[in-house]
Every structure is written in C-alpha cells, then in structure tokens.
Amino acid sequence: MDVVHHLFYGFSVALQPLNLLLCFLGVFIGTLVGVLPGIGPPGAMALLLPVTYGISPVGAIIMLAGIFYGAMYGGSTTSILVNIPGEAASVVTCIDGHQMALQGRAGPALGISAFGSFIAGTLGLVGLMLICNPLAEIAVKFGPTEYFSLMCLGLTILIYLTQGSIVRGLMMAGTGLFLSLIGQDIVTGSRRFTFGLIGLLDGVGLIPMVMGLYGVTDILLNLEKIADRTITKIKTQQILPTKEDWRRSAWPIGRGTLIGFFLGILPGGGIILSTFASYALEKKLSKHPEQFGQGAIEGVAGPEAANNAASSGSFIPLFALGIPPNVIIALLLGALMLHGIQPGPLLFTDHPDIFWGTVASMYIGNAMLLALNLPLIGMWVQILKIPYKTLFPLILLFCLIGVYCASGNVFDIYVMVIFGGLGYVMQKLGYEPAPLVIAFVLGPMLERNLRQALIMSGGSMGIFLSRPLSAASLLIALVAVVSATIPALQRRRKKVITEG
C-alpha cells in the first residue's frame, strides 16, 4: 500500500502543468533523436542540460529521462523503415523489422514495436518501484568502503560488457578518472592539474566532454558515409497489428520485458545486450527459427520490449545507490548533481518528489509515446527525409550553442571540439568512450570514498576486504578482469559480445 500511496504522490508531482509539458518535450525530443541517425540520446541530453538550469530538479529529470526512453521508441522507426538503427539499442530490430517493411508489413512492425515498447516500459516501471525502495533501505547502511568497491565493480562490469578490448577499456577508465580530478580537490579545496589555464579551474565540464565525444564524434564518423536513404512507403491505416501478430508477439514481449529489465540493471551494454539476448532466445524457442531474418514479428516484438524494459531497469542503480550503469544515466546523475542533489539511498527520504515524480512521469511518458509513435508515424517519416548535408551543420551548431550557453565560456567550445576529435580517433582505433565518461562521472565520488575509507582505517587497505559486500564486489571485479585473459573465457566473452 505504501507504494500505491507514494505513486499517487508521484502523479501529483508529474501531473503539474509544467512537469507535464517537460515530460512531453522530453519524449518528443527523445523520439526525434531516436529517429535521426547522427545524434544519440547522450548528445541530446548534454545539449539540453543547460536548459534545465532554470527549472526545478524534478522537472529537469522528468525531461531528460523522457529523452532516454523516448529514444528507445524512436530508434525502431529508422531500423524498420530505412534499415539504419537510430541508436544502438535498435540494431537488432533492423534484422526482421526491415524485412517486414520490404514485404509491405512496415505498419504491423512499427505497431508491434510501439505497443511492445509501451507494455514493457510500463511493466519495467512496476519492477523499478518494487525493487528500488527496498534496495535503498539496504544501501543506507553502506559506508565509503562499500561505495568505493561497488563503483569499482560497476566500472569493471561496464568495461567487461562493452564491445572492444578490456585493456583499452581500463586505459580509458584510468584516463577518465584522471580527467575528473582536474580542478578543485574536494577534500582540501586546493586547485590541481589546471596547467595555469583559467578554464580548467572548475575542472573539465561534463557537458562539453559528452557533447564532443558523442555529438561531434558522431558527425565526424558520419562524414564518411553521407549516403542517400531509401524509405519504404507505408500508410497510416496499416499500423495496427493483426490478431495473429498479437498471438505471435505476446510471449516474446513478456520474455523481452523480463530479460530487458534484469540486464538493464547491469552496467555497460545492458540495454543493447538485452535486445540481442531476447532475439537469440526467441529464435531458439521458435518452432520456425528459419523465419528469423526473413521478417518474423517475434524478432521485432521481443527486442523492442527488451530495450524499453532495460531503460526502466537501468534507473535502479542510480536511484538506489547513486551509481550510474551507463553514460545516459551518468548524465542524469550529472544533472541531479548540478542541481545540488546527490542521488542514492537518501533520495527517497530527502527528495521523494524526484523519485516518485520521475516514475509517475514515465508512466505518462510511455502513454504519450504510444500516441506520438502511432498516429504521427507519417511525420517521423518526413523528418527522416531531411538530408544529412542539412542535418549535420545544424547538429554541430546546436552543440556549439548548447556548450556555450551552459557556461558562457568559449573555453568549453575548445574542450568540446578537442574531445570530438579525440573521440573520432579513439573510435577509429577501437577505444570506446563509455568507460572514460563513466569513470569521469564516478571519479570525484570514487576519490572521496577511497580517501574517507583510508582515513577511517588508519591507512589500512585491509578495510576493503574486511567488509563482506566490499570484498565480494572487489573479488567479482577481479574475476571479470582476470577471466578476460583466459582463452576459453575470452572466447565465451567474444561470443556474448558479438551476439549481443
């Protein structure tokens, strides 16, 4: 009953006119970002972070969260119609979704994708409500030792599950950690690693860094493939799936929801991994696996449900522990911290409006997305027709304006461009930016907890092994790193990553 009572309170927050408008803006922009290849949710969220300065923290999180799960909906549109995934979590939808479109069944593919996303997103929220609060009650008892070890574990799992090599991932994390230390020492207040540059006195900005690594880098990478897109013609009245489509999709949606929700909690590629896991499971369970890849509706319903349930699940580590499992949630963490709010177990008692308001807004947002994605599909198709040559300069301009408006400092434009260039080189050489960004966000918390733990223990590293949760976390992290060097486990990881 407590949950129901809190949820009603959440709705009273989310249904305030301004929050309702922000929710709509968030899901609208999210769908747009999902539809348009070239800018992903992290870039869009970084772009809009400065806009949130003037609004309440709960309004800011409602809007930014809307962009996140909105992009999960929108990403399927390009996958089905153009065979280009709007974002990484929709890659697997291309396989059968586009085949359905080529067979003249784009409507049911888009329809089941939207309905499946709605059902999974809504059920995922129920899980979020039920798990978050009890987990937070346990997490209240955690000290700096547990937090430090949990952050190390989160970072290691992220690197383990991220595509690319573990060594490179660790190097990225080490670099991100160092970058996060630039500026003011959180304990002594002294300045460090600023190299005499005034622009670095407050540290490297999260917004220019993310905008560079995701926004500018995406554009630079896409400069190589400015190509024409062919869009399958569909009619709006064809959108609704048939009874047979529903019969075939019901179980895949249910299974996708479960897989997505639990994998979404994992740091790193949990969301992307869940879509491939769902696809692989449906293919395995199907009586006609040969239809997969030829336009099987189960191959659309399962993964689309999985990525939306995963987006709900990924909020759990943020709200219950204050630890972001992926870059997008790291940006939400950054947004909360910009408003002076520290996410974690105390959020439920100190700022219940933020957790319950956000959860309630997500129910509303999911319903809005259903309305946005079905009747307005024609509009999204028209947006897809905007040529890259017009789109790219506009995205670059929005990045520049966003970065400048966030700080009013030209230095941040340089930071963004430098990270954009570095991001391009990194991606070309097989270095993923996600470990760098997560380490950058976690860096100050990691440092504070490490230093506090060492001061508490009188300098003994044994404190990290004397507490059960801390010792277990560090042990799992160690096993993850070591396992990547064992040939048999290497092959298994490679299989998981290439399938996922």
Next chain:
Amino acid sequence: MITSRRGKIEGFFWFGIGMIICILGWKAGLGSFQEPGSGFVAFVSGLLVSMLGLLFVFSGDSSKVLPDARSVSGQAFRGAPVFLLLFTVGVLLGYGLFLETLGYNITTFLLMWALFHLFYEKGKNRLVLSFLASVATTGVTYLVFEVWLRSQLPHGIFPWW
C-alpha cells in the same frame, strides 16, 4: 589480432601518458595511506594506465576482442575524408576563436555558410543555397536562443547586433 608494431606504439604512448599522470599526481602531493593527498588517486590512475601500456608493449592486447576489423588491421583511417574532417574541426575551433569578438550573428553565419557550402553538391545554386540556408539558420537560432530563451549570446564588436 592487433599488429605488433602498432601495439608497441600504442603501448609506449599509453605508458608515457600514464607516467605523465603519475608525475602530475606526485607533484600535487601523494600524502600517505593514513591521509591521502590531492595527487594520490591521480597517481594510482597513472600507474594503472602505464602498467596497461606496458602490457600492450610486451604482450599485445591480451583480450583481443575487437569487433571492428579495420581498427586492428592498421587500416583504421583508410578512406577517411581527411579534408572534410580537418575542415570541420578547423571551422569549429575558428567559431570558438571569433565568437566573442565578432558576435553570435556574424560568426554563426560564417560557420554555417562554410559548412553548408562544404556539404552541398557542386552546382550553379550552391553558393546561393548555402547563403540562404545560413541566413535562415542564424536568424531562427538567434530568435529562439537570444530572444525567446534569453541565452545571452555574445554581441561582439557590433553591440547593436
């Protein structure tokens, strides 16, 4: 599998980066285990990076899970549009350089003209089209960000703009 020569170069690069971080951490003050200083965590992260760099030098990338074949075959930049890339990065840096001097409208117009001109196909109308698109973009964004959102964009040496 990573080519050994490239692996060594990358390894030495990261070893160097790690050592620089270590030195910076040491200079900032390591403190002690009982009371870690400002540079303690930086030193540890530098140590991690340099050790991983050495691992690259001596044994290559031991995990070898690199799905992008081009990134490991020494052809990572083959076919990259070098001029487009350098031009784009150059105009973005130029934007930062001139934004506060020339003001938002002039700098944005010049940036957009350069980018549209670069991306639009060659033809009789390229110059006119890119000019019109730049004027429209500058005008609309000025209206949205300066007039409606009051973002305080720089006016530069022409304060009446």
